[in-house]
Amino acid sequence: MLLIHCPYCDEQRAEIEFAYAGEAHIARPPDPSALSDEDWSRYLFIRSNPRGRHHERWRHIHGCGRFFNAVRDTVTDTFEATYKAGEPRR
Amino acid sequence: MADALLRTDPVSGRAFAGDGVKISLAPPMARYSLRARQPEVLERLLGLKLSRQIGATLNGAACLGPDEWLLRAPAGTSLTTAAGLPVAITEVSERSVCLIVEGVRAAEVLAAVCPLDLDRYALGRATRTVFETVEIVLLRTGEERFEVEVWRSFAPWLNTSLQTAAGQLR
Numbered sequence: 564m565l566l567i568h569c570p571y572c573d574e575q576r577a578e579i580e581f582a583y584a585g586e587a588h589i590a591r592p593p594d595p596s597a598l599s600d601e602d603w604s605r606y607l608f609i610r611s612n613p614r615g616r617h618h619e620r621w622r623h624i625h626g627c628g629r630f631f632n633a634v635r636d637t638v639t640d641t642f643e644a645t646y647k648a649g650e651p652r653r
Numbered sequence: 654m655a656d657a658l659l660r661t662d663p664v665s666g667r668a669f670a671g672d673g674v675k676i677s678l679a680p681p682m683a684r685y686s687l688r689a690r691q692p693e694v695l696e697r698l699l700g701l702k703l704s705r706q707i708g709a710t711l712n713g714a715a716c717l718g719p720d721e722w723l724l725r726a727p728a729g730t731s732l733t734t735a736a737g738l739p740v741a742i743t744e745v746s747e748r749s750v751c752l753i754v755e756g757v758r759a760a761e762v763l764a765a766v767c768p769l770d771l772d773r774y775a776l777g778r779a780t781r782t783v784f785e786t787v788e789i790v791l792l793r794t795g796e797e798r799f800e801v802e803v804w805r806s807f808a809p810w811l812n813t814s815l816q817t818a819a820g821q822l823r
Contacts, residue, residue, distance in 0.1 A: 564768065571707060577769075579783055627718035629718060
């Protein structure tokens with residue numbers, strides 16, 4: 564059973580309580596109408612998909628209900644850190 | 654009286670007594686979902702202190718998230734509405750039913766499918782979690798007594814699942 568630390572509950576909880584929510588720190592362009600179709604599709608669909616350290620969003624859906632960010636190694640599945648949404652990238 | 658006659662519960666009112674564990678349906682109660690980014694506003698409105706620590710229970714209100722509380726009160730309790738204030742008070746009394754799991758083997762039966770570490774689950778704790786695939790709110794109300802809040806439509810399945818766990822674990 565994979566345990567994930569929820570920064571809001573401040574506790575290690577089972578993975579089954581969480582939902583994955585894609586790559587983190589992707590800011591919506593401030594003025595979407597100024598973007599070309601190509602840039603907009605890049606914002607919508609293109610992700611970094613690294614091998615190794617990955618910043619991603621998770622949601623403690625069957626718990627406190629909050630979104631938070633995590634740094635996970637995509638090779639070993641080890642969680643390096645989890646931190647609250649809105650905090651700077653680690 | 655009319656209320657009592659019309660009421661149908663999703664689970665039989667007859668308790669299940671297994672080896673070292675008893676599973677029964679709690680009598681109806683009032684439940685309120687309280688949401689507020691500023692808990693002080695809610696506290697002033699209701700006139701009771703709310704816990705800021707997720708998982709803790711204070712004055713019958715369990716803190717489920719940073720801005721969410723589940724208040725459980727005797728049946729018939731009604732709360733003020735919060736018109737004009739930045740809080741949400743929603744009555745959810747009939748959204749869920751409460752199954753009481755008690756006895757020396759209560760934690761063991763719940764641990765069959767619940768991923769929480771129940772050995773370190775202190776008295777008074779309450780949290781949302783999952784039981785197999787069903788979302789529940791688990792409250793520890795005694796050393797050997799747990800209360801499981803589950804949505805009505807899931808209750809028959811959960812009740813059967815708990816009874817199965819109670820019957821098969823030895």
